Amino acid sequence: MRFFTEIKPLKTYVAEQKREGKIIGFVPTMGYLHDGHLSLVRKAKLQADVVIVSIFVNPLQFGPNEDFAKYPRDLERDLALLQEEGVDCVFAPSAEEMYKEGFSTFVEVNGEITEVMCGKSRPGHFKGVATVVTKLFNIVTPDLAFFGQKDAQQLFIIEKLVRDLNLNVEIVSVPTRREEDGLAMSSRNTYLNPEERKAATILYRALKCGEELVLAGERNPERLKKLIEEFIKTEPLARIDYVEVRSVPDLKAMDVIKGKFIIALAVYIGSTRLIDNFILEVD
């Protein structure tokens, strides 16, 4: 497995692979890998000749009061896991390597898609995401890039970014991996104490409840939101950031639930903010 912390030698490596006609698959991560990340890697292994994983906790996508400093990191463990999966190359740059002195260029996806949900709760977050993803795509020049559906809003924004800026990459989305009890895998789950860990299943159960309501015929998004909110409030450790029911992939509000849509949640369990979603479809 090749390991790079600098952009230039990585670019040389990628150029060599491309000259040999290899299909490059790319999995961008913030490290502290769990089975969700590894499912992206496995999908990439199936579809690409060369799999490159980046590990970079991007300061640009964290707000001033967010958890950048305490975000969990364990490069050694990550490298061992990726080696085991047969990954070809890991790119783990420093913030200084990614944002050289004088850096001041940003990519911004405008419109409702970035303004609602996590865009509302985390101002500047998606500007940071769009900028780093554009940079990583230009550095790695992948044919395919793999993103998890757990970060559905991010996924839709990146798909739009690729379309709008004519980036030469195909985005592949991969279903959310869950623990036995339904909790979506996330590096932030490590913040939870045992009591909070139990309470955290409220997100999955709330989504299940929402799905059942839709299956039972509920088509009013406001009523659905309200019912899901009430369900979540039964958990004393949970504090709702948002519950949203919106169209997919443009995340518009709907008068009536129809076609492809998302039920998306952000909920604090203690001081840990967790997100989860179901993407559903009705006639």
Add this chain to the structure above:
Amino acid sequence: MRFFTEIKPLKTYVAEQKREGKIIGFVPTMGYLHDGHLSLVRKAKLQADVVIVSIFVNPLQFGPNEDFAKYPRDLERDLALLQEEGVDCVFAPSAEEMYKEGFSTFVEVNGEITEVMCGKSRPGHFKGVATVVTKLFNIVTPDLAFFGQKDAQQLFIIEKLVRDLNLNVEIVSVPTRREEDGLAMSSRNTYLNPEERKAATILYRALKCGEELVLAGERNPERLKKLIEEFIKTEPLARIDYVEVRSVPDLKAMDVIKGKFIIALAVYIGSTRLIDNFILEVD
């Protein structure tokens, strides 16, 4: 000569050329070509195997009160000129092809480099330039891209954009082409009536005057600006938008003229706004 108005077939053409190992040279233009553009093309012919010229009057880089609608266009003449130069491929998309329905992603270079000079006079202009250039680079995927020094601020911004976003292209700058009497070639020169055309040489003469002052030992940027402004005011048809003396390439204000620097002018001749500059260097 190949001619494309759509992105997809152009991308296919470029991919074919790349598979054959060809070096792609790219000259982005807004059309209505003059000898300045053709000098970019000739430079590209020398350095690249395949030369692609784009012709696109980018609505995004024109302000609401600017000359987008009346900007001169003559595709037939442009194609004849490019054919004569031995250009391999012309890309002339419509605005609808470049900005598909729902387009809302922008690239912005922040900081003094985009805030001063034309960035101050034309709010949003460089955001439009950075966005379209990023798109064109992603569409054409050139190895080399050629820009004229007449638009020096644009050139420095694009060089910064390429660095900051890790774009895989080398920027080549080409000296300003001038008419016999020194007027910098520009498609906007066609707006000038004969009297204005004569008056328009004031820009070049003012730059020459500035250069002479520096050669004579002037190192105070404020005093240099003042003297150039006074020189321009001797022309009754001229109205100064800005006269700036700044460092190159970051366009910072200087206490003392030192190293590489630019004398940059924007001057209205009648209702036509013209720009020009000298890039100079002193110990």
